[in-house]
Amino acid sequence: MKIFADSASDLPKSFFEDNDVTLFPLRVLIDDKEYDDIMTIDSKEVYQAIRNGKQPKTSQVSPELFLRKWKELASSGESGIYIAFSSELSGTFDTAIMTGDQAKETNPKMNLIIIDSRCASLGYGLLVKEAVRLRDAGEDDVRTIERKIRYMAAHMEHLFTVQDLDYMARGGRVSKTSAFIGGLLNIKPLLHVENGKLVPIEKHRGRKKVLRRMADLMAERGDNLAEQTIAICHSDDEGIALELKAIIEELFHPKNIEIHMIGSVIGAHVGPGTVGVFFLNKFNQ
Numbered sequence: 001m002k003i004f005a006d007s008a009s010d011l012p013k014s015f016f017e018d019n020d021v022t023l024f025p026l027r028v029l030i031d032d033k034e035y036d037d038i039m040t041i042d043s044k045e046v047y048q049a050i051r052n053g054k055q056p057k058t059s060q061v062s063p064e065l066f067l068r069k070w071k072e073l074a075s076s077g078e079s080g081i082y083i084a085f086s087s088e089l090s091g092t093f094d095t096a097i098m099t100g101d102q103a104k105e106t107n108p109k110m111n112l113i114i115i116d117s118r119c120a121s122l123g124y125g126l127l128v129k130e131a132v133r134l135r136d137a138g139e140d141d142v143r144t145i146e147r148k149i150r151y152m153a154a155h156m157e158h159l160f161t162v163q164d165l166d167y168m169a170r171g172g173r174v175s176k177t178s179a180f181i182g183g184l185l186n187i188k189p190l191l192h193v194e195n196g197k198l199v200p201i202e203k204h205r206g207r208k209k210v211l212r213r214m215a216d217l218m219a220e221r222g223d224n225l226a227e228q229t230i231a232i233c234h235s236d237d238e239g240i241a242l243e244l245k246a247i248i249e250e251l252f253h254p255k256n257i258e259i260h261m262i263g264s265v266i267g268a269h270v271g272p273g274t275v276g277v278f279f280l281n282k283f284n285q
Contacts, residue, residue, distance in 0.1 A: 001078060001079050001080070001081070001135050001140060001142060001145075002022060002073055002076070002078050002079070002080040002081070003019075003020070003021045003022070003080075003081055003082075003083075003128070003131050003132060003135060004021070004022045004024060004069065004080060004081070004082035004083070005021055005022075005023065005024070005082070005083050005084075005124075005128040006023070006024040006025070006026060006061055006084060006085050006092055007023060007024070007025045007026050007036075007037035007038045007263055007264075007265060008026055008037075008085035008089075008090065008092075008120060008121070008124060008263065008265055008266060009083075009085070009121070009122070009124045009125040009127075009128050010121045010122050010124070010125050010233055010260055010261070010262055010263045010266065011122075011125045011128060011129070011260065012038075012260060013038050013039070015129075016038075019132045019136075021128065021132060022069060023038065023039070024061040024065060024066065024069075024082075024092070025037045025038055025039050025061065026058060026059065026060055026061055026085070026090070026092065026265040027058065027059045027060070027061075027062070027265075028041055028046060028056050028057070028058055028264045028265060028268060029056060029057040029058070029059065030045075030046070030049050030054060030056045030057075031054070034059075035264070037263055037264045037265045038263060038264070041264055042264075043235070043236070043261055043262065043263050043264045043267050044236055044261075045264075046264040046267050046268055047235060047236040047267060047271075047272045050267075050268070050271050050272060051272060055268075056264070056268040057268070058264075058265045058268050058269070060090050060091045060092040060095055061092045061095060061096070063095050063098070063099050066095060066096055066099040066100070067099045067102060067103060070099060070100055070102075070103035070107075070110065070112060071103055071107070073103075073110060073112060074103060074106075074107035074109075074110040075107075078111075079111040079112075079113075079140075079142040080110075080111065080112045080113070080142070081112075081113045081114075081115065081131060081142050081145055081146060081149075082096055082112070082113070082114045082115065083115045083117050083124070083127050083128055083131060083149060084096055084114060084115060084116055084117060085117065085119075085120065085124060086116065086117060086118045086119055086120055086124070086193070086196040086197075087116045087118070087196060088118065088195065088196035088197045089120055089196065089197070089198065093114070093116045096114050097114055100112055100114055111142060113142055113143070113146050115146060115149055115150060115153070116196070117149075117153050118153060118193070118195065118196030119153055119156050119158065119193065119196075120158065120193060120198075120266060121158070121160075121233050121262060121263075121266055121276055121278070122231035122232070122233045122258070122260060122276070122278045123156045123157070123158045123193065123231070123276075123278040125231065125260070125278075126152075126156065126229065126231055126278060127149050127152055127153055127156070130148070130149060130152055131145055131149055134148065152280065155280045155281050155282060156278060156279075156280060156281075157192065157218075157221050157222070157278065157279050157280065157281050158192050158193040158276060158278055159190065159191075159192050159214045159217055159218070159276065159277050159278075160190075160191055160192075160214075160233075160270075160274060160275060160276030160277070161188045161189060161190050161191065161204075161210045161211075161214070161274070161275060161276075162188070162189060162191075162270050162271060162273065162274045163188075163235075163237065163240075163271065163272060163273020163274060187203050187204070187205055188203070188204050188205070188206065188207060188209075188210040189202070189203050190202040190203070190204060190210055190213060190214065190217075207240065207243075208243075211240075211243055211244050211247060211275075212247065214244065214277055215244075215247045215248060215251055218248070218251075218252065218277065218279060219251065219252075221279075221281045222252070222279050222280070222281055223280065223281055223282040225252040225254055225279060226252060226253050226254055226255065227254075227255055228254050228255065228256075228279055228280055229254065229255065229256040229257070229258060230248060230252075230254045230256070230257045230258070230277065230278070230279050231257075231258045231259075231260070231277070231278040231279075232244055232245055232248075232257060232258070232259045232260075232275065232276065232277050232278075233259070233260055233261070233262045233274075233275070233276045233277075233278075234259070234261060234262060234274065234275045234276075235261065235262040235267045235270055235271065235272050235273060235274040235275075236261065236267075236272045236273075237272060237273045237274075237275065238259070238261075240273065240275045241259050241275055242259075244275055244277060245257050245259065248277070262274060262276075
């Protein structure tokens with residue numbers, strides 16, 4: 001069975017190489033030069049460009065790459081499952097569907113399932129890791145994996161805060177006035193993902209307060225956190241990720257906490273200093 005994922009899962013390149021997962025890189029444009037996320041640019045380069053006043057642009061996975069990989073899958077005779085970045089945040093899912101339909105016109109027996117994760121960053125990445133775990137445990141029914149991943153995706157919580165609202169204002173995510181006032185007052189917005197969309201839910205003054213509030217919301221929303229793998233992402237600020245990790249360990253004692261840097265594509269929109277946490281709600285119910 002072939003597993004496919006794109007770079008908005010914010011998993012490191014080594015994960016794809018070590019676990020036989022095909023990577024579809026989204027693209028980043030800086031100074032009229034285009035890069036493939038993870039493959040030809042490191043996210044630290046993107047954050048430095050933003051600090052230097054540049055506004056990187058992003059685009060979805062190449063349709064040509066999708067079509068080539070679908071044709072290879074059809075020729076192999078294997079089943080395939082592609083877990084995609086939220087369709088509310090990128091056109092990548094729609095392009096995957098379109099090119100998949102094209103490939104099936106000449107290869108009608110191709111067994112490919114494409115899932116709109118409606119997740120982002122490591123919330124999405126945890127789904128990919130679960131698909132790998134199921135495959136490596138011997139599950140060879142692609143429909144069974146699809147069912148389990150869709151259920152997990154529906155229960156995936158995303159909570160995150162940004163260091164500087166100005167980065168999001170540049171990309172049109174918040175108004176410039178809100179960003180200016182937020183900067184003056186040291187306001188830190190708290191956001192989550194709802195139905196695949198980025199939604200602000202609260203504002204707090206200061207970093208420590210917003211991190212504590214994230215932990216409070218984990219306690220309210222999470223189910224059996226001690227038995228979960230919790231994921232934390234950050235955009236070139238490992239210190240804030242470790243602060244959040246310490247709070248989570250003290251309160252919930254999860255079996256595992258993973259920390260990864262936010263990749264170039266999502267990082268281009270949220271800017272340096274962002275931190276997010278991902279966990280499951282009521283998964284066992």
